[in-house]
Amino acid sequence: MQKHVQRLFFAISLLLLAGCQYFQFPGVYKIDIQQGNIVTQEMIDQLKPGMTKRQVRYVMGTPLIEDTFNPNRWDYYYSMAPGKGEPTKERISVYFEGDTLTSFSGDYTPNGAKSTPTPEQVPASDSEPATEFEAE
Template sequence: MPSSLRILAVVGLSALLGACSLFKFPGVHRIEVQQGNIVTQEMVDQLKPGMTRRQVRFVLGTPLIEDTFNPNRWDYINRVRDPENEVTQKRFSVYFNGDILIATSGDWQPAGWPE
């Protein structure tokens, strides 16, 4: 009987320690978590109509999503979770006609881009 009591105590202690992540203890440092592509307005302002895919990839980096069903669109997504668990997400898409940049959409717009 004592060995089953020990097993029960170990299981109970494991469950108690696993539940500690549910509580937010005061004074515990939490970090900002950034996922996806880092896109800035300065990067977007470098885009010009007629750029090739290679030039766009050089300016913005590799897109987070290259849709196999829509190969003429690249999506750049940036998601940030701050220490208070507030999540902000920004999205930027570029559109191609073949190998040529023809349009953009999203949370940033290139300066001097034709309407």
């Protein structure tokens, strides 16, 4: 009988510990978790057609993902999981032809840009249209 009580106590303890992930104890502080590149609207507004990869890296920072098989695409991804509240995710993909910026797609639109991509600018894997720059 003693052995069954110990097993039952152990099983209940495991269930309670597993539930701690979903239940917040009062007074327990949960940290904010940020991952990826912070991208702002001001950074997007600085992007201009014809910029080199080096200039884009200066404005946007080092991309989180540089695809080995497609060196003409850089991906910037940012996620924020606050201790309290809903998590947010943002992404932007920047496209080049050689060393020249041509377009981008994602959660931001530059001020004064139109969204009319050509088929070769949007990879088949992307569901969002690329943003093409207006000629100035």
